Amino acid sequence: MLDMSKTAPGADDAITTDALIIGAGPVGLFTVFELGLLDIRAHLIDILPKVGGQCAELYPEKPIYDIPGFPIVTGQGLVDNLMQQIEPFHPTFHLGEMVEGVETLGTPEAPLFKVTTDAGKTFMAKTVLIAAGGGSFQPKKPPIPGIDDYDGSSVFYAVRRMEDFRDRSILIVGGGDSALDWTLNLQPIAKRVTLMHRRDEFRAAPHSVEQMRALVAEGKMDLVLGQVTGLKGEGGNLAGAVCRANDNSTFEVACDRMLPFFGLTMKLGPIADWGLNLAENLIPVDTEKFETSMPGIFAVGDINTYPGKLKLILSGFHEGALAAQKVHRYVYPEKKLLFQYTTSSSSLQKKLGVNA
Amino acid sequence: MPKITFIDHTGEARTVEGETGATVMETAIRHGVPGIDAECGGACACATCHVYVDDAWLAATGTPSSMEEDMLDFAFDVRPNSRLSCQIRVTAEVDGLVVSTPERQA
Structure with a gap:
């Protein structure tokens, strides 16, 4: 069982970030990696006091058999590996907090969002990536x-x-x-x-x-x-x-x-009030950028829906990679994005801190 | 294939055919039987596939494991015949099984 108690709201100064990821489950974590390769640093917010989402909360000991390259890995094992994989990109975690409000300040071409949590934090984010899975874990x-x-x-x-x-x-x-x-x-x-x-x-x-x-x-x-x-x-x-x-x-x-x-159950929570188009508690996205009805807000993993959607972790990984490409265009509108492989690109390897 | 009958809280009964080796929860989901949420997908981790086993079938379905008992703590209106349907296997022995679903899972 989790202690759902939270720290009292404080008047924190706004935290500025290029990308704010809502949900620190496997898909949110891997999206940090894909953003990081494109020089975009991320902050993550999760209502649970730990990272890993359902993998860590519902089935840490259960084996998963359909992660490419891992014939068998436990929920917690996958989370631990993802944390190691994204370590070079130093994501900042805000755990035990729930996003309450998302306010649009920018334009469709240059988005900017003011995001507030129930712990009193305020974020100014150029892009928001919703990786909230089945929603937020809340007491039954x-x-x-x-x-x-x-x-x-x-x-x-x-x-x-x-x-x-x-x-x-x-x-x-x-x-x-x-x-x-x-x-x-x-x-x-x-x-x-x-x-x-x-x-x-x-x-x-x-x-x-x-x-x-x-x-x-x-x-x-x-x-x-x-x-x-x-x-x-x-x-x-x-x-x-x-x-x-x-x-x-x-x-x-x-x-x-x-x-x-x-115990806990998953509820969509305040996401329903952010003005996004919803379809049966899921967020419709396109399959090129995984962007929602609001430019600059993306949805990846189990929380999104599109024709043919499968709620698989591996699908979420793919979605995060493609969303990151569009995030790059918002964050660095002047820069041309070169497609590179981690196996051969010395610049990507430098970012990963390998082969320096 | 073994037949399983689900009775919802209004008393409406639905009889479907289960595949041997599958779970009662999977059988319900596959046939779109309402009243079973199965939020965790069968990991015995959420107690949202709670059913009441008809008294005549208690012996055939066995007793809950200690892990299942622990998860039943998260269910509501738990009774002596409460089970999590993800933990009941469909076998020839339970052909004709009758279970009721609670008014609310979570």
């Missing part, structure tokens, strides 16, 4: 009737400020590290902490589970087995949770704060 909301009424007032999916939970009766739901870590961290300052999980086995680190069980034994918190089926309260103020035990009996837990930890 349990389908409890009426839960949205309490969202942000009594029900939270992350702890931004522990003080907000002081002297509260907190119901924490889940059995992973997030649930256990916050149980242990909030127990000393809460009025009462109740941990609810559907079974008496926990995925969390054994040490945390032991600590939790010790607190229960001392009577300092409660552990309840079951699932939340309904909420009670008024005007966004939670009063209690209606729960179902594993023997199908119903009971209630009095609480004024609830923290459900059900």
Whole structure:
């Protein structure tokens, strides 16, 4: 489980960049390489606190069999190799941040975008490459009737400020590290902490589970087995949770704060509000430049769509290479782009720091 | 080929033919059966192919592995007959299998 807490927004000065890549999955990472060969430096933003996207979050240990040249490579292995491959181009990563707004400042011929994140950062980017895969990883909301009424007032999916939970009766739901870590961290300052999980086995680190069980034994918190089926309260103020035990009996837990930890799901997120043409939550692009309906904004990898699109990592690599060619025209309008091979071009090899 | 019946949360049943060796999740996706998202594509990493196995078929489909149990923690309205359909293999033994899909996967 991930800690989705973020640093407080600050008044950072705008970061200027030629290329801003949204999403640090395999395709975003390889696009750094293709841009780098064309002397374009990139900044990358990802909502996860680590690079690799789905490869690192969903299947780090699973083998992938269709990466050209690698009969077998794990998700994490591929990410590690990509990080090594793009090292010569020193990309700057902004992790644990979500892009909120994209504002067009330039013209179609000379694009410029103001991009803001939920951590308060502002970027001035000549080009934006959306490599957001299946969207941003966000906490799953349990389908409890009426839960949205309490969202942000009594029900939270992350702890931004522990003080907000002081002297509260907190119901924490889940059995992973997030649930256990916050149980242990909030127990000393809460009025009462109740941990609810559907079974008496926990995925969390054994040490945390032991600590939790010790607190229960001392009577300092409660552990309840079951699932939340309904909420009670008024005007966004939670009063209690209606729960179902594993023997199908119903009971209630009095609480004024609830923290459900059900892992992450992928949501398109704010991309839908940037004014791009969308087709069923995907971004249509051309197949020459992989540019969107807005000149200077590109979409590569699983997030884009075009006739014949295949959601394969290798397709995303190709798309990044072609998009980089058009990015070059925006960033260096005066320069002629020479097509070169890394095997034979001494200038490319110099950029890669090999054969110097 | 083994037949599998999916009953959605409104009670509508769809019976499709599964390929031996494939998973129940793959069978649903291949036939466009609604109610199964399979966000992770079958890696037992997302719990969005959650189904309830009909009581008559519990013995034939077996019990979830500990990894599957861990992933079921991310599903909602988990019941004793809850399974992830990416972890159930289509075999001759499950010809006629009936599973229900929940109202929402994620």
